[in-house]
Every structure is written in C-alpha cells, then in structure tokens.
Amino acid sequence: MRRVISAILALSALNSFAQTGELEAHWEIALPVSYTISERWKMNTTVTSRTGFYRQEQAADNLELFVNFLEVTQYATYRETHDISLTVGYRYRSINPTESSGEREHRLMQQIGIIHLRSPTRIASRLRIEQRFRTDDFAHRIRYRLSADRPLQGEKLDVREFYGIISNELVSQFGNEVDTTLENRISVGIGNKWGQSSKIQIEGQIRSDDILDTPVNTFYLMTGLYFNLD
Amino acid sequence: MKILVFLLLCLVFASGIAQEKDEREQRIKETEVPASIIEVLEPFTKDLKVKYIFERDGEHSSYEAKFRSKSRFFSVEFDTLGTLEDVEIDLKYKSLDKELKNQIEDYLRKSSTAYKILRCQRQYAHVSGEASQTLKHAINNESHAPINYELEVDMTVEKALHSYELLFDHIGTFISKRLIINRATDNLLY
16 A cells, blocks of 8 residues: 555656646745644634745746735534544635735635554545635635655654655646646655644645646745644 | 745744653664663574664653564563563454453443554563563463553544553453544644
8 A cells, every 4th residue: 555655656756847847936834723622623723825936937037026925724623533534614815915916815625634544654635625716716626635744763753853744636626717727736845843732844845737738837845833732 | 025024933933932841752773772671682683673762751761672573563661770661562453362352342342432443562561580581471472471452542432532552451351541642633634
C-alpha cells in the first residue's frame, strides 16, 4: 500500500516538473486555530494571507508583489469515528483587499476526511466539494487530497521535534461561467511541534493548473502556525 | 503587504508563547548507553541492528533498546541505573488464545459501546532475579514467565471517542489504562 502511494506521489511530482508554461511564485501564511466544542464536534478558524512575488515572464525585472488576498475560513467538524470526520466550512476571501477594484469570494465547503493509518506514519484522505461564488462567476469544485506525515525522529512526535509531510491533491473545477479544468497540487514540507498544542509547518507546493491542456506552474511557499486549544 | 507583515508578526509572537512541557523520546548512539545495559543485551542482539532511545516522561526517564529478532519486534526498557524494567514484543491480537481474547473482549464490551484494537504487545515485566533471565524468557517466547498484555484501543465511551493503552494480565484480567493523546490531524485535514 505504501509503495503504491509513494509511486503515485512520485509520478505526480514528475508530471508537475515536466510541464512547460509560465512559473509564478507565491508566499502564503496561515494561522489555523482548532478547538473542541463537544465530544464529537470540533471547530477550526483559519486566517490566511497570500502574496505573489515572482513571475517568469517578468523575471528580468525585480521581484514584484502582484497578487494578494486575505481570507477567513470557519470549519465545523463532526467526528463520526476515530478515523472518519465530516466537515462543513465557509470561507470569505478578499482579493487585493487594499485596492478599490478588489474582488470578493464566498465559498461553501463539504468534506469527508479519513485517516487510513495512524502511527508513526499517518496517511489521510480528504474529499472536498466546494461551491465558489465570486463577484463575476460561480464554480463547483471537487478535490481529493492524499497526504502523509511522519516524525523524523522515533515513533512519537514530541515537543520540539520535526516531522515531514507530503501530499498530492487533484482539483477539478466546472460550471456554466468558468472553464472546466483539472489542477494538480503536490507539496513537500517540514514541521516542528513547538508545544503540546502548537506546531509550525513550512511546505513547498507546485500547482499545475489545467494539466489536461497547457498548464501554468505556480510555486507556493506555505507557512502555517497551527494551534489546538483543547 | 501590511497584512502580510501583521500575520508574520502574529506568527512569531504566537510561536514564542507556545513552548511548553518537556516530554520526549530521543534517539541516541550506543556509546551514550550505560555499559551495564549493553552488557545485558549483548548475548541477545549479536548481529542485530539495535536502535537506542532515551525517553523522558515527566520525572521518569528510561533507556529503550528496539530490535527485530526471529521476525518479531522487541522493545526492552531499562531505568537510568541500568535496571531492566520490561520487555515488550509486538504480536497480532488474533494470535492470542481464545480464552484470553474472550476475557479481554468481555472487558472492552462492558467498558465501551464500540472498540477497535490497534496494537497488541506481550509484556514480560522484570520483577526479580537476573535481567538476562527475563530477556531469555521473552526471546524464547516462554509462557510460564510473568506476562501482561498491552493493547492500544480506540473506544467509544458514552459517545466520546478516546484511545487508551490498556494493560491485562496473562489471563485477561484488566490491570490499568492510560489515555492516549493522538496527534492533531489539522494539518492533514484542513
């Protein structure tokens, strides 16, 4: 099973790097805070900011900040069993929030999360359906992510220890007002458990949009500080 | 850009206040392990790859040696003075005697509405005598020695989902339980 998963991730990575097209780079900072409200229900509030800083076509110029957004997401998760959870979520995104021409986006999300393997390597699946409302269009999205993480030292993740994380996600978008696309997102990262209830994680992610046609590869440096208030 | 800087400052500030408690497992070299421990293990681990771990849990510290022998995984724990505490061997739950499983499952049924056994270990506690004798019992899988069984179990108790480390004696009588704090899955699911 592990070999199959590794092979899928490796193939996806090769696919991402083999594509031709423009390269862009973005830096994303997220602050997710999780808290339990009852035996089975858990909430998560995440504030995220993203800024673009590189475009291949303008590489001759200096690095330039060209896109940014600020978003707030609220998730409510019901734990069906120890390994299966059901989540609904809402996201408000303000694109270019400091500009008068800035766009707004509302997103509704429904997902099922499954933990396939728990210790010491954890493997998890996430199947998510989204309805994305933007100022000028509406789109449906279906996405599936397979991810795995593992402590880099020993079997347990102790305070101040590092862990590695890898994931691959396929995102399909469709609707009357948007082009139908299939996007691949592969990530590799490292995290550190700062305290009993917090960790910091840094990932590099390659997004190849429209992999069935001519993809544009976008690199994301993603930093997240996770808090668990339980 | 201001938003980015603000979030970055939040991140740095929050990481500063987040550092807490000191509970950890640390991989160490053989040269860092007390000689008395190496001496006890040597006859049983010749030509085997042994991992050494120093574990600190609150005020209790211990040395642990992990190795694979005869297709079985062994974990041998010593206190900081080099005294053997116990030997644990991973095994499949379904390989236990039917009578023993009945006793354990009877306890699990009475204590929960649903359960799932994730891991099973046979534990040879070192009560007295020579450490090498306890190790020999464990390596040779001898059943007349004092044996306990340690299980990691997911349990649903009054709708709450918990994971426990449960200890049973050789006939399946419940001895103790310890709550397991599972790692948060927020980075895998959100």
